[in-house]
Amino acid sequence: MLINNPKLTVVGAGPGDIELFTLKGVKALQSANVVLYDALVNPELLDYAQDAELIFVGKRKGCYAYQQEQINDLIISRANSHGHVVRLKGGDPFIFGRGAEEMEIAAAAGLEVAMVPGISSSLAVPAYQNIPLTKRGSAxxxxxxxxxxxxxKLSNDVTLASQSSATVVILMGMSKLGEIVNLFTASGKREVPVAIIQNGTTAEERIGIGTIETIQSVVEALKLTNPSIIVIGEVVRHRAQLLNLQLEYNAV
Known part of the structure; x- marks a missing residue:
């Protein structure tokens, strides 16, 4: 039996810390009949969808539970058979999350579509480590x-970014770290500070701090892997500056 008003809501799960999930996202999960969720979603969020069918469709290290075409088919078929499908995606689905693509496919199939933004890891993960993406005098x-x-392949935009004075945040870039370092070195940025943050905003969060010249050695020593965010720019120094100010105050 087909549902009269099949619907897809794409929901951003945020960067990992469950307390950064939005109230609007909670309401979407509570009203869901089916939830299709990704690998980087905090599993505690699924507790809000007690009346829904839960289907894991994520991927880790190249292992796919479903191919994208199969996910698209699931969205359409489950919406038509069950009603409200929530597509729960890590971070913000409109930032490298294929949220826009899935909404277009759903709309073309006659589904009502809605979007609930999430807090992007590109903003929240550096912030949790006291690294501002902009700061007067730095970026x-x-x-x-x-x-x-x-x-x-590595995005061509990294080459352009390496020539600017802006803060550069690179997602899904750990496998290309050597290429990134070479580009920034060629732009004379050897001494620019770099932070690499793994599993940001979660209990497993780890961080490595270095420069373009040293960051690969830091990664090797700390055995940092995906999922990680790379932050390049003078703003990385703020973290140490803040810590020093706190130590100086406590020493008085």
Missing amino acids: ESFWVITGTTKDH
Whole structure:
């Protein structure tokens, strides 16, 4: 039996800390009949969807539970058979999350579509480590770039970003770290500070701090892996400056 008003709501799950999930996202999960959720979603969020069918469709390290075409088919078929499908995606679904693509496919199939933004890891993860993406005197703007394009290559925008004075945030870029370092080195940025934050905003969060020249050695020593965010720019120094101010105050 087909449902009269099939609907897809794409919901941003935020960066990992369950307390950063939005109230609007909670309400969407509570009204869901089916939830299709990704690998980087905090599983505690699924407790809000007690009356829904839960289907894991995520991928980790190249292992796919479902191919994208199968996910698209699931969205349409479950909406038509069950009603309200929530597509729960890590971070913000409109920032390298394929949220826009899935909404277009659903709309073309006659589904009602809605979007609930999430707090992007590109903003929240550095913030949790006291790294501002902009700061007077250090950075007037910032780039957020995918490290790996659909062709599995480093985005050409990284080359442009390496030539600017802006803060550069690279998602999904750990496998391309050597290429990134080479680009920034070629732009004379050898001494620019870098932070790499793994599992940001979660209990498993880890961080490595270095410069363009040293960051690969830092990653190797700390054994940092995905999921990680790369932050490049003078704003990384704020973290240590803040800590020093606190230590100086406590020493008085």
